[in-house]
Amino acid sequence: MRRLAAFSLALILLCAPAGAATLTSSIESTALEMGDSVTLIISLSGGDSAQPPDLTALTRDFTILDRRRGSRQAVVDGKPVTVNDWVLTLAPRRAGALTIPAFSLAGATSAPIRIDVTAAAQPAKEETRPLFIDVTVGKGTVYAQGEIPVYVRVYDSLGMRSGSINQIKAEGASFREEGQQDSYVRTIGKTRYHVVQQTYIMTPQRSGPIEIEPVTLKATIPVPYNSSPSEMARMLGRGNVPMPWLDGSLTRGQEVSLHSDKVTVEVLPRPAQAEGWFLPARAVTVRQSWSGDPARARVGETLTRTLIVEAVGASPNQMPPLQLPDVDGLRQYEEDTQTNSAVIDRQQGAALTKVIAVVPSRAGTFTLPPVTIGWWNTDRKAQEQTTLPAVTLTVAALPGAAAPTPQQAEAPATGATRSEDVPQPAPPPAAGSSILTAGLLSALAGLGEVWSRLKGGDAGWLGALALGLALLVALAFAPALLRRRSRTAGGAVPARSRLGFAPSAARAGSEQALTRAAKANDAAATYAAYLDLSRTATGRGLAEPAPRTAEFQAALRELRAHLFGAPGGHWDGKGFLAAWRKETGATAAARRKRRGPEGLRPLYPEA
Structure with a gap:
């Protein structure tokens, strides 16, 4: 019976765990200044957990700059156990009495830790601070909606491995970056600093005092593993905590968080003596x-x-x-x-x-x-x-x-008028008027000749043919005469031709005049013929139709520059003529597209 009891006791001891899981929180210092960072180690021993502890409550008063996880073997009460560590680098969000809350994991709970955070003292430039950030406002006065430069400078004597600053901000003002970051070397006292400077332009939205919030620098600085706490580390709010389970990982660098001081900018109101627009x-x-x-x-x-x-x-x-x-x-x-x-x-x-x-x-x-x-x-x-x-x-x-x-x-200007749509001198008589007159006289003469033959008894088929030809000529020129009379009397705008211009003998004469002048490289005559075509096309007397093609727009610009710009230079009439012919083709294609398959004219043709 005794042997059975002893065996049962030994079995119970073997099956029982070596000890219950424990969760602890440790910190290197409980007294900090704003701008300092601190390392928090959460350790779980005698248990295992794949999930990290819940850090939601911690982020209310602290910013987590860095987080890592490691495991190590330790001896607890003379027995080997596995310890899981979560290493957090924290920066306080505000001054005062802060608490690192209790954490719960694997059925174990850690104890809370109180930390006292004091406001950072104004660093004097003469102090040998290895790393600090400074915000300076440029000289001069500033009014609402005005601008004043603000300089953010990072002074580094440690050789930062990396670093970043948060966005500068102030209630009642906006900021924008001005240029790229600048870097230079500056010696203060006996310390040689590498300075990184970023310039911002501050635009106040109101008058009165405006406070620029502290700018935060997050940096990685080199810290040798297992080195003794130095003055540099103390001033940065850091100590070198031996962590053998990290196997030398601290040699990669240590995270720190520094803050600039608040800066107040006095924005002046509009002076009573200012007049009119305030500039x-x-x-x-x-x-x-x-x-x-x-x-x-x-x-x-x-x-x-x-x-x-x-x-x-x-x-x-x-x-x-x-x-x-x-x-x-x-x-x-x-x-x-x-x-x-x-x-x-x-x-x-x-x-x-x-x-x-x-x-x-x-x-x-x-x-x-x-x-x-x-x-x-x-x-x-x-x-x-x-x-x-x-x-x-x-x-x-x-x-x-x-x-x-x-x-x-004195024709009134309309909105959105282009610089090309300018008043021009009164047009000369239409170039096609002489053609119209000559054609009409020729038709009348032909009619008179046929009438004479008929009176003389020559009423054969040749006479009839002559009469028909004369009538056709008269009918061909009659519409042109009617259109010319309609324009003279202020009648309706003539219909467009394939070029967008009136299908008249006057247009034909202007087209011929433009072609002849362009081939002769006569810029003035070419422009006059183009204006005549434009007046006929728009029916408005002064305005020119907007070019459809980029080539003709460029050709017009070159022609005007030759006529009205700086004197000198040769004008290429052949190039203008080629661009004009491409323009007429584009106009005709657009007109066919507007008509549609039935060939109907648009109800409201373009002016």
Whole structure:
């Protein structure tokens, strides 16, 4: 019986576990400063778990910078056991009394740990801090919607293996990166630093104090395994904790988290002495450029005027709108307006660029008024003005062109008008009018001859044939005569031909004139014939149809540049003629497509 009892006791001891699983949490220090990081080790011994502990409660007060898992063999109460470790690098989210919560795993629970976190002291540049981050606001005053540079610098004397900073932010302001990161070497005291700098542009959305939140640096620094705690590690809030189960993994580097101090920016309100559009700046300039000489302008010639306003210390949002008054005898069409950040004399600022097409509608002398920009001098704290002097245009009529009628010269401009759609001098008599007159006289003469033969008794088949031919000629020219009379009386717009122009003898004459002039490289005559065709096509007298092909658009631009731009150079009439023929083919194809399979004309043909 005793042997049975002893055997049973031995069996129970063998089957029982060596001990219950235990879960512990350990930390290297319970006193930290903001910006320091700390290593937390959660150890499970006497048990096994494939899942890590739940860390949700931990992330409320701490940022997890790094996490690793390892296993090792240890001796507990004289017996070998397997220990699973979860190694976490933590950075406190705020100052005060924080608690690392209890964890539960494999039926075991760890004890909570209290940590006291104090605010980081302002680091003096003279201190030998091996690694720190600094935020500095550029010099100068700033107003709402203005811009001011903010510099984020990382000072490194350790040789970081890697590092990153979070996005800079502040309530009531926006930031954008300016350029690429810059790096340089700087010596402070006896310490030589490698400095990495990123510049941001801060744009306040309101006046008053705006606080830039601390910027966080997460870095990996080299720490030798099994080295004794150093002054450097103490200053970074880290100690070298021996972890033999990691088998030297700490030689890969140690994670640290550092924070900059809060920075307050005072955003000034609009001064009471400021007038009109508020443009705070340190300097403002206004300049202009012209595509041609304003003193040698011509009627119908498009001059491009470019106005540039530059303001040092201003932002694009603060640039004023430019309203240009109307000038009798000149048409002004705004082509483009852009406001951008700019570097002006090595200083940050903004530039406004406005492009205007100026088209004289009649000959004479015209004055564009001065352009005045009011602005607030942030250095002198005073309202100032910068003025661009008035510009006088001396406009001559086109050579060989008749003076424009008042209706043509002062026709109202419509919205979205292209610079090419410019008023032109009154057209000369249609080139096909003489052809029409000659044809009509020939037809009448033929009729008279047939009538004479009939009166003389020669009523044979030859006389009948002559009469029929004469009637056909008269009928062929009658529609052209009716259309010409209709245009003279302000009648309906003529129907289009395969080119988009009126199917008349006048169009045929203009086409022939254009072909002859282009082959002779006569730019002025070619342009006059093209304008005549355009007037016939649109029925509006002044406007030109928009080109359908890129080739003809480029050819027109080259022709106008030759006629109205800088003098000199040879004009290629054959190239223009080839582009024009391609344009007519595209117009005819588009017209056939609009008609459809039945060949019906569109209900509302293009003007």
